Amino acid sequence: MQVFKAFFKTVKRQLSSLFIYFGIFLALTIFLTNNGPSQLETTYKPTKVKIAVIDRDNTILSKSLYKYIDDNHTIVNIIDDKDTMADELFYQNVEYIVIINQGFQDKIKAGDSENVIESVKVPQSVSGEFVDNQINQYLKTLNIYVSSGYSVEDAAKSALDTSAISAQISLHKVSDTSNVRSSTYYFFAYIPYILICILTVGLGSILITFRKYDLNSRIQCSALSITKKNISLTLSSLLFSFSCWALFMVLAAIMYNSDFFSIKGLLYVCNSIVFLLVAMSIVYFISYFVESSSTLNMASNVLGLGLSFLGGIFVPLEYMSSGVVAFAKFLPTYWYVKANEIIDTYTGTSTQINTFLSYLGIEFIFALAIFSAALAASKVKKH
Incomplete structure (x- = not known):
């Protein structure tokens, strides 16, 4: 219980940074909801000076x-x-x-x-x-x-x-709407960026605090066993991470009520949960290599923006060169985006379900691989 209380006392110090990231995500969501899926019908007008x-x-x-x-x-x-x-x-x-x-x-x-x-x-x-x-x-x-x-x-x-002779100009309205994304798609598309940033700033700083030499030594000298400390710290981290994720799910339920409470909404939620595990593994891994809050803030921006741009979140995959797409396949955000695209065009076929599950499996493998690397890093640190 003492570790639990200390954990959330440390969280209070990061509330301002967490609210900033939440505000950024909310602004992006509102902007893309109003502009992303809309199809504007335009007409040609000559410019007069x-x-x-x-x-x-x-x-x-x-x-x-x-x-x-x-x-x-x-x-x-x-x-x-x-x-x-x-x-x-x-x-x-x-x-x-x-x-x-x-x-x-x-x-x-x-x-x-x-x-x-x-x-x-x-x-x-x-x-x-x-x-x-x-x-x-x-x-x-x-x-x-x-x-x-x-x-x-x-x-x-x-x-x-x-x-005065001029050609008649008419704009052809494309009937193919395969590239038109729903508002719910745009909401969940940015979840990886915001989860990585929020967990890096929030959870990462707490893990760094508990690994400081003086604090860690005092805990080891207390009556609290290392096993109980690690269990309490793990449960606190899970509660914090899932609380952040649940906050965005509540926001999605409010903004996209009919879409959220549907089969597609359920698939979006499943995809975001699996990526939450990826984000937690990434934060757990980098917490062994970063020793200050300022460096952690820098790492959150580098990781969040880097994975988002290269993984197809900020820049659609169809606009990337073949070489960049080939590299993006080594990033978990790529498979998250691919899973989201399957959900957005979901019609209930078994092929789509199998493909979606395979993408979730790849994300989960990324989470396990990064977590295993973090455990290896912890052993190296101890020695």
């Missing part, structure tokens, strides 16, 4: 350029003044300014389209490059008609007509 046009030539061809810009973008009227232009750009009243130089029409008729206009824009802006390409394309079209012998009026009209 706020443009100011200063026409210093005031001819038929310069007016055709003005008309082209007006048809494709939003014209903003400003004064032809250097300070005014700078102010309008600074206050983002306009994104782009076109200055049609005097002699614009004469140069186009002579076949010279260089330096016929000037542009003022925000440096390296995407909208600026977009408008540059459009205007240059229109000037080339205008040049072609003029050089082909068209009159100024006909060239202006033909260039506008040609520029």
Whole structure:
């Protein structure tokens, strides 16, 4: 009982860190629930930029350029003044300014389209490059008609007509929904990350505390036997770990009531329990190699993020290269994700059940292997 009380007194010191990880998980869950499974129906809309046009030539061809810009973008009227232009750009009243130089029409008729206009824009802006390409394309079209012998009026009209031609764009709605995941899937997908982090910070720090030389020596000098101490410590660790896991299961039951209390929900729970054993084994193993809380916090981030990114939790497996996927098979998180994918598409076939059980078996083997390595590490430490 004394070990039990000391265990949970130590837990109280880690409550702030535990609540932080719980908050992170809750925020991720809410975000992915609202955005992950939703299918957004989008339509194509051309981008319009706020443009100011200063026409210093005031001819038929310069007016055709003005008309082209007006048809494709939003014209903003400003004064032809250097300070005014700078102010309008600074206050983002306009994104782009076109200055049609005097002699614009004469140069186009002579076949010279260089330096016929000037542009003022925000440096390296995407909208600026977009408008540059459009205007240059229109000037080339205008040049072609003029050089082909068209009159100024006909060239202006033909260039506008040609520029108005556009392809009809429609978005194809994919009927295949095989890659669409349920909200419950996204909830349980992040369980490994949060369990590893919470158990490393919470359980790991407690195990390190009980293995400190002074405290361990005092316990050995007391009337409490080593066997009773180890049993109490083991039971306390199991109670703490399963309490953390149960907290997330309660959250899942509240958020996904109908899905949670179903066959799929039961399979998700089974998968998460087996991975809880994996997470406990990992924490038990690293507790023999870490001696301070600061190092333990670092280890929790490295382990949690590393196993999550490489195991297919944060980055879907289908987006990974074949080499990374081959390496991921040596991680327990990979098999957890594969089991989750089976659950999400579960239809009740015996093949799916057998595959799911085999994935659970592999996770359990990982837990036993890591726990055995931890026992070996404990013997080395004792010697």
